[in-house]
Amino acid sequence: MNTIDVYKRLPKTNCGECPERTCMAFALAIVKGGTEVENCPHLDPSVAGELRNAKGTDWRESLIAGLREExxxxxxxxxxGGLGAELVDGAMKIRCLGMDFLVGPDGEITTRGxxxxxxxxxxxxxxxxGGRGEPSGRWVSFSELKAGLVKASSFQRDCEEPLGRLLDDDFAATxxxxxxxGAEETASESADHAWRLLALPKVPVLILYWKEEEELDVMGSSSCRILFDATADRFLDVESLVFLVEGLVNIIGHALRR
Ligand code: SF4
Structure with a gap:
């Protein structure tokens, strides 16, 4: 199935509830394997089943195979030890976003569900x-990380702004x-709300949120900033950190749309 074939089976309403926002972009993402069929909440189950088989080569599966090899x-x-993982019968048990995952010596990952x-x-x-050192306890912005400046605007556009919108739209559910x-609310001297989230054992994240100023009556007056421990770039490069927070935002957004 090509993009047009997939598009023809979509509701074509451009309701904007999927991460791609339009039906054509969603169709393209399906063919490229860049989204899940479940991200469109308006599909008839029989169409969803048909589209699941329509995916092209999934770039993620190829990437996973290469990473497993490494x-x-x-x-x-x-x-x-350096990764903050526990060894269990030759496998590593790693806590990620509140869940435990078991990674075998061949890179296969299992968990409950x-x-x-x-x-x-x-x-x-x-x-x-490979894991090196311990988090320093010093929070820095994304742009202060190694090579972060180059990706800072996409981090703001694809991570901080969407998370801020989710908090604005439905604070309680978000x-x-x-x-x-696994995020825990923590005190902040500057923000209205702050959460510390252990995304991975050695990669803590600090989410700061300032509420919308109703009395100012200005669109977009709230804001969200996401800080990392100064050592974060030893454990994940900046592309992977963007990937981490984008995925986090998608998970929350998807859960809220259900
Ligand atoms: S959620 Fe579905 S109907 Fe809405 S824009 Fe995305 S693909 Fe189209």
Missing amino acids: VSRLDFSRCA YINPWIKILLLHYIRS TAMLSRL
């Missing part, structure tokens, strides 16, 4: 780093989802 060359007994390919890619990238993913 990870299989690591000595888990040497790098588990379904594993989103996004989580697999994230975990394999993290393990590939914070409930953050809590399910």
Whole structure:
């Protein structure tokens, strides 16, 4: 099936409820394997089943295969400690976003229930780093990380702004989802709300949120900023950190649309 074939089977309402926002963009993402059929909440189950089989080569599966190959060359007994993982019968048990995952020496990842390919890619990238040192306890902005300046505007556009919108639109549901993913509210001297989230054992994230100023009557007057420990770029490169927060925002957005 090509993009037009997929598009013809979609509702064609451009309701904007999927991450791609339009039916044509969604059709393109389906063919490229860049989204899940479940991200459109308006599909008839029979059409959804048909589209699941319509996906083209999924770039994520190829990426996962390459990363597994790299990870299989690591000595888990040497790098588990540095990654904050526990060794269990030769596998590494890693906590990620409030859930435990078991990563075998061949890079296969298991957990209770379904594993989103996004989580697999994230975990394999993290393990590939080999683990070095401990978080410093010093928060820095994305642009202060190694090579962060180059990607700072896309981080703001694809991560901070969408998370800010979710908090603006439904604060209670978004914070409930953050809590399910392991975030804990913490004190902040500057923001109205702050959460510390252990995305991976050595990658803590600080989410800061300023509420909309109703009395100002200005669109977009709220804001969200996401800070990382100064050592975050030792464990994930900046592309992977964008990938991490984008995935987090997608998970929350998807749960809220259900
Ligand atoms: S959610 Fe479905 S109907 Fe709405 S824009 Fe996306 S693909 Fe189209």
